[in-house]
Amino acid sequence: MLTVPGFQDRPQEKALEAREAAIPEAEALAAASRVSLVLHGKTVLDRVSIAVHPSEIVTLIGPNGAGKTTLARMLLGLVTPSSGTVGRREALRVGYVPQRCTSDWIIPLSVRRFMSLTQPVSRARAHECLGETGAAHLIDAQMGELSGGEFQRVALARALAREPHLLVLDEPAQAVDFSGAARLYELIAAIRQRRGCGILLISHDLQVVLGASDRVVCLNRHICCEGVPGAVAGHPEYVRLFGPEAARSFGLYSHHHDHTHTLSGDVACGG
Amino acid sequence: MLDDFLIRAALAGIGTAILAAPLGCFVVWRRMAYFGETIAYSGLLGVALGFLLGIDLTLGVIATAVAMALLLTAFQAQRKIPYDTLLGILAHTALAAGLIAASFVGGARLDLMGYLFGDILAVSKTDLAWIWGGAVAVLAGLFWLWRPLLAMTVNEDLAAAEGVPVRRTGTAFILLIAVTVALAMKVIGILLITSLMIFPTAAARPFAKTPEQMAVLAGAGAAAAVCGGLYLSLRFDTAAGPSIVIALAALFFLVAAPALAFRGR
Numbered sequence: 001m002l003t004v005p006g007f008q009d010r011p012q013e014k015a016l017e018a019r020e021a022a023i024p025e026a027e028a029l030a031a032a033s034r035v036s037l038v039l040h041g042k043t044v045l046d047r048v049s050i051a052v053h054p055s056e057i058v059t060l061i062g063p064n065g066a067g068k069t070t071l072a073r074m075l076l077g078l079v080t081p082s083s084g085t086v087g088r089r090e091a092l093r094v095g096y097v098p099q100r101c102t103s104d105w106i107i108p109l110s111v112r113r114f115m116s117l118t119q120p121v122s123r124a125r126a127h128e129c130l131g132e133t134g135a136a137h138l139i140d141a142q143m144g145e146l147s148g149g150e151f152q153r154v155a156l157a158r159a160l161a162r163e164p165h166l167l168v169l170d171e172p173a174q175a176v177d178f179s180g181a182a183r184l185y186e187l188i189a190a191i192r193q194r195r196g197c198g199i200l201l202i203s204h205d206l207q208v209v210l211g212a213s214d215r216v217v218c219l220n221r222h223i224c225c226e227g228v229p230g231a232v233a234g235h236p237e238y239v240r241l242f243g244p245e246a247a248r249s250f251g252l253y254s255h256h257h258d259h260t261h262t263l264s265g266d267v268a269c270g271g
Numbered sequence: 272m273l274d275d276f277l278i279r280a281a282l283a284g285i286g287t288a289i290l291a292a293p294l295g296c297f298v299v300w301r302r303m304a305y306f307g308e309t310i311a312y313s314g315l316l317g318v319a320l321g322f323l324l325g326i327d328l329t330l331g332v333i334a335t336a337v338a339m340a341l342l343l344t345a346f347q348a349q350r351k352i353p354y355d356t357l358l359g360i361l362a363h364t365a366l367a368a369g370l371i372a373a374s375f376v377g378g379a380r381l382d383l384m385g386y387l388f389g390d391i392l393a394v395s396k397t398d399l400a401w402i403w404g405g406a407v408a409v410l411a412g413l414f415w416l417w418r419p420l421l422a423m424t425v426n427e428d429l430a431a432a433e434g435v436p437v438r439r440t441g442t443a444f445i446l447l448i449a450v451t452v453a454l455a456m457k458v459i460g461i462l463l464i465t466s467l468m469i470f471p472t473a474a475a476r477p478f479a480k481t482p483e484q485m486a487v488l489a490g491a492g493a494a495a496a497v498c499g500g501l502y503l504s505l506r507f508d509t510a511a512g513p514s515i516v517i518a519l520a521a522l523f524f525l526v527a528a529p530a531l532a533f534r535g536r
Contacts, residue, residue, distance in 0.1 A: 040350060073428065073432075076431070076432045078428065078431045078432065094432050094433055094434075095433070096428065096429045096432035096433055098426045098428060098429050101425050101426045101429075106299060106300060106476060107296075107300040107421075107424060107425065107482055107485075108476070108479045108480055108481055108482060108484070108485055109425065109481070109482060110480065110481065113481060113482070114425070117418075117421070117422045117425060117429070117430075118418075118419075118422045118429070118430060118433040118434070118435060119433075142480070162433065168432065170428075
């Protein structure tokens with residue numbers, strides 16, 4: 001999306017300081033420590049550290065090709081780093097919400113069946129979890145007939161049915177319009193509140209996502225800046241990466257949602 | 272009863288159909304049609320190998336098909352050549368090498384046309400035992416792999432993140448394909464095997480609401496088409512393999528295509 005000349009050379013000390021302040025005390029669900037990944041001679045990730053704790057929403061933002069998905073996959077143990085270490089809590093149960101699934105659904109699958117994709121789920125339980133994400137009426141629909149927003153709600157319900165400790169959402173608002181995205185993030189915030197699971201969000205639609213997060217990690221192969229949303233939105237690296245426009249529109253949104261999550265609220269207004 | 276060549280042919284055809292079609296569903300869902308074809312094309316090398324070593328030809332084909340399947344999997348990670356180009360290169364290399372090797376090794380004793388296009392009317396009791404024994408084993412394997420394979424077919428990252436052993440499951444699946452190719456060769460021939468996997472699946476799609484329904488419908492459709500093809504072959508004295516493919520095509524164009532059009536897809 002955006003390329004910033006000389007970006008790689010920036011020192012990371014400032015970013016590290018910002019993170020120390022924002023990390024909660026509890027044991028991390030999943031953590032990567034100074035991980036690097038070199039693929040086909042190209043550095044995909046450069047000494048990145050990140051951790052997700054229980055009851056915490058961590059948002060990973062950055063331009064396309066910044067390594068967001070790779071870093072998330074690494075946290076899940078799907079990619080092995082070239083150097084650095086990755087740790088996960090023992091017997092960690094992960095719920096994964098992909099951006100999309102097989103493109104044209106040549107495979108006939110009802111929502112009900114999709115709910116039991118990786119483990120059996122009773123109809124009652126499926127109904128309950130779909131209800132939690134506002135998709136109970138879709139239980140007998142075919143997956144191929146869902147809109148982008150409906151798919152996200154169904155995929156979220158499926159992940160919730162696993163009672164995950166860690167919920168990972170890859171660009172959940174990609175195929176959803178602006179107000180739909182806002183509602184989706186409200187839903188994600190409510191799920192965190194109710195269930196206390198850790199949530200890792202991957203996103204590049206900045207305006208909406210930041211307000212729902214406790215901590216934002218801005219990635220462009222290395223960590224550019226990191227901290228509570230307000231701090232990140234005002235951070236020069238963030239403004240460099242996404243432009244002043246993004247920083248302003250972020251402030252607008254989070255203002256509406258001050259009351260739902262105090263951690264991000266008051267600081268965010270300043271952004 | 273098994274002494275009647277027609278009964279043997281029908282039983283072999285039906286066994287192959289209900290073996291190949293459910294596997295074919297995953298081949299279609301996972302976009303592996305060309306992958307399956309490449310494995311099939313390596314079959315002739317296996318025939319030559321069997322002749323050379325004096326072992327059972329079906330075993331020879333299973334061995335080369337498995338080797339080709341593992342080779343293709345090993346190459347999946349490379350980025351130097353587009354994967355479908357690589358498949359094309361390997362498929363035709365294997366076929367050409369197989370044709371040459373077969374003529375060297377087998378000479379006049381080897382019924383080349385039979386291996387390329389199938390010789391269902393010459394199916395022996397041993398072949399029948401291979402086909403039905405193999406069908407039971409492969410379908411049992413597929414049943415066992417069903418949930419993880421379905422999960423990784425829908426979304427591989429999702430499956431892996433939630434603990435599905437995707438690499439092991441994927442490898443087990445292509446081994447099943449390799450065995451299926453070897454077993455189906457006698458009936459429909461290595462050049463036409465993929466049609467038995469893909470046509471019934473495509474035909475079953477508009478009528479299926481679940482993956483399992485699609486597999487069962489594809490199996491039933493394939494079995495019906497095989498019987499239809501056999502009838503065509505007897506009635507008009509045409510080659511059995513191509514006749515079966517024509518019957519499969521009829522199934523798709525006359526039954527499924529109108530249904531697809533009707534649904535406005």
